[in-house]
Amino acid sequence: MTIFDVIVVGLGTVGSATCMELGRRGLSVLGLDAYRPPHKMGSHHGESRSIRRAYLEGTAYVPMAQQAWQRWRRLESDTGTRLLTPTGNLTIGPGDAPAVQGFLASARRYDIPHELLTEADVRRRWPQLAIPDNFVAGLEVDAGVVAPEKALIAMLAEAEKAGVVMRFDERVTGWRDEGHHIRVKSSRGTYEAGRLLLSAGAGTKPLLGPLGKWLMPKRVPVHWVAPIQAHPFELGIWPVNFWQLPMKDKPGGYHERYALPVTRPHGRVKVAAHNQLEDCDPLRVARSVAPEEVTDIRSFMATYIPPLAACDIRSDVCLYTMTPDGDFVLGALSGQANVFTTALAGHGFKFAPVLGEIMADMLEDKEPAFGVSRFSPSRFD
Ligand SMILES: Cc1cc2nc3c(=O)[nH]c(=O)nc-3n(C[C@H](O)[C@H](O)[C@H](O)COP(=O)(O)OP(=O)(O)OC[C@H]3O[C@@H](n4cnc5c(N)ncnc54)[C@H](O)[C@@H]3O)c2cc1C
Known part of the structure; x- marks a missing residue:
């Protein structure tokens, strides 16, 4: 042998x-x-994965993220395949939200080009997004999407x-x-x-x-939303947007939701929750998505991405392997x-x-x- x-x-x-x-x-x-x-x-x-360097999950990841961008570019030239597309990335929430603070800590420590936008700045640049008055958005202009x-x-x-x-x-x-x-x-x-x-x-x-x-495998419902007008949501025009939304019934708790742009002709916007996910057995996970899971994402869009709220949605399931x-x-x-x-x-x-x-x-x-x-x-x- x-x-x-x-x-x-x-x-x-x-x-x-x-x-x-x-x-x-x-x-x-x-x-x-x-x-x-x-x-x-x-x-x-699922067509797209966000890639960013002003890493809200912790400054320890930034050097790896910087190297990753170069390595993807090298793989593109080794294989003649286009893998990376810049489109920008917004981290949105109240100014004191951990995601916004984490974004700023990484951007400042590693001198990563970024802007801290007010609600009015965001509405002017991306009227597709409805940001509450007391929110801010950290913009990493050079962030993008990799094709998995x-x-x-x-x-x-x-x-x-x-x-x-x-x-x-x-x-x-x-x-x-x-x-x-x-x-x-x-x-x-x-x-x-x-x-x-x-x-x-x-x-x-x-x-x-x-x-x-x-190890904590999690079931992640992913929603594919068909915009009535695709252009404002296309890759290269619309940034990846990650939202940290304060919970009404749990002080200090946050709902996390995100949306990624349409990546191809006749494609769809990808919208999903990033936390409060169900534990699952990876060998027996339910692959269908329940109507109440779709309702939850529709109500997120109705408030924060209104042009998508009434659009056709298809859903599927992906898996996370979470750690404590x-x-x-x-x-x-x-x-x-x-x-x-x-x-x-x-x-x-x-x-x-x-x-x-x-x-x-x-x-x-x-x-x-x-x-x-x-x-x-x-x-x-
Ligand atoms: C909806 C969603 C959105 C995401 N968005 C982002 C993002 O924007 N940016 C980002 O950086 N990350 C994102 N992630 C996370 C990222 O995709 C995952 O962290 C990553 O793909 C995990 O890689 P992996 O190699 O651990 O698992 P996988 O890529 O799933 O590979 C595991 C492989 O193991 C195989 N396998 C399993 N069991 C066995 C077995 N017993 N024998 C043999 N083979 C087996 C499977 O078939 C599979 O091919 C997202 C994840 C999901 C679900």
Whole structure:
């Protein structure tokens, strides 16, 4: 039996990027996926992912976000595929909302070009948005959108070109550390490697059992809204807009909603909630969206994006793999020096090529270019 240097379980966002990087470095790698990415069963489908550098989730992410933009550009030139489109990004809420404060902290600390707009500024520039009087909006002009399906196709093609062995439609059902190597069992066979990366997104939880008790797969209803006039909502014209809205019944609590522009002719605006999401079993998640979930998003649009409120809506379901603190998990499992895992907490796509490099460094016992010890799974022990 071939003993691979590394087996990568899950060839989605992080798995495809890590395979590409490990293959380019000359390691022998086997990648396994339960489906054939890109597909609609995980976390990476849906035409668009926002990419921004004034990172409201924490200043620690900014250097990785800056590098990610360059890495996407490099992948575009390696593969001749257009992946990134600038369109701007607005972080909207009361001036003291954590999202606005986080945006400003990252922008100021790293000198990222930005503007802090009043409600009147926003109404003048994007009359599609109805911002309450007491809200502000942090604008990162150079932010944009990355195309996730095209990005996965590009990374998997590069991995294949670099000699990575990839098997699709093959679900991994278990793994065991046998001391001198790791044994991985799938629906079709058994494989061995020196090291294992579990990058199965929401599907990582069932593979980790009690070791992954802190992983929280979430069901994310995503709504596709057909604007009557598409032009004002098109990519390059309309910014990605993220809203942090104070809860009426819970002081200090916020509803989080966002909208992304139409990315193609006859396309739709994407609108979704970012928090207050249902826990789910990734193997049995309900893929249909209930009428009350559509009503919730319509009432958000009626107040904040009125031209979309009465438009036709189609909905589907995506998955987040949340962590207790909302930060990534990247690293070896406690007590398992040869088994690594990732969880991207609902905001990781933009970093994919950089995460591929970080995970490849870890799997090769090299120091990653970024300080990532805060993302270790051991923080939940
Ligand atoms: C609606 C939505 C909007 C988002 N918006 C943004 C955004 O704007 N910007 C941003 O940066 N991020 C965004 N994200 C988050 C980002 O898309 C995810 O963090 C990222 O895609 C997760 O990558 P992953 O590799 O962990 O999972 P995935 O890309 O889902 O890959 C996991 C892979 O593992 C496979 N798998 C699962 N179980 C098994 C098994 N047992 N055996 C073999 N294979 C298995 C799956 O088939 C899948 O291909 C969004 C996510 C969603 C759902």
